[in-house]
Amino acid sequence: MRPYVHVPAAKILGELEPNGHRPGFDSGDPKTAILRFDTEVKTGVWECQPGGWQATREDTEVCYIVSGRATITDGETGTSYEISAGDVIVQPKGWSGRWEVTETIRKVYCHGFD
Numbered sequence: 001m002r003p004y005v006h007v008p009a010a011k012i013l014g015e016l017e018p019n020g021h022r023p024g025f026d027s028g029d030p031k032t033a034i035l036r037f038d039t040e041v042k043t044g045v046w047e048c049q050p051g052g053w054q055a056t057r058e059d060t061e062v063c064y065i066v067s068g069r070a071t072i073t074d075g076e077t078g079t080s081y082e083i084s085a086g087d088v089i090v091q092p093k094g095w096s097g098r099w100e101v102t103e104t105i106r107k108v109y110c111h112g113f114d
Contacts, residue, residue, distance in 0.1 A: 005037050007045075012066065012108060016047050027052040030101060042112040049104050056096040061111035063089050068105030073098045 016033035028051025036044040045066070054075075065087045072089070073080045075097040083089060083105075093114050 005039055012045055022048055022053055025051045025053045043110045045108055047106040048101050050101045052100040054098055057091045059111050059114045060093045061091045063107040063109045066106040069103040070101045070105050
């Protein structure tokens with residue numbers, strides 16, 4: 001049985017643990033921070049300072065954007081999406097494209113359930 005998880009808003013909005021630079025970045029200085037939830041699937045809060053990188057999803061990820069701004073460009077269609085606080089995004093397994101964080105972004109994420 002999977003554990004019940006409750007994470008108070010103060011933890012979601014509070015200080016996160018530094019997690020180094022975003023792997024593969026090619027612009028800006030995208031330092032990241034994280035708060036992992038204790039679950040079988042990968043869930044938590046992730047934050048990243050401005051910068052850009054190419055990404056390919058190895059599994060589906062669902063995210064709720066808590067704060068910040070980014071432009072995500074779909075590698076297949078070239079369509080760009082401006083994301084900001086309150087948005088939900090789903091990047092399916094195999095998705096590839098580009099992230100450009102323009103204002104430090106914080107998201108609650110869940111992936112690893114494919």
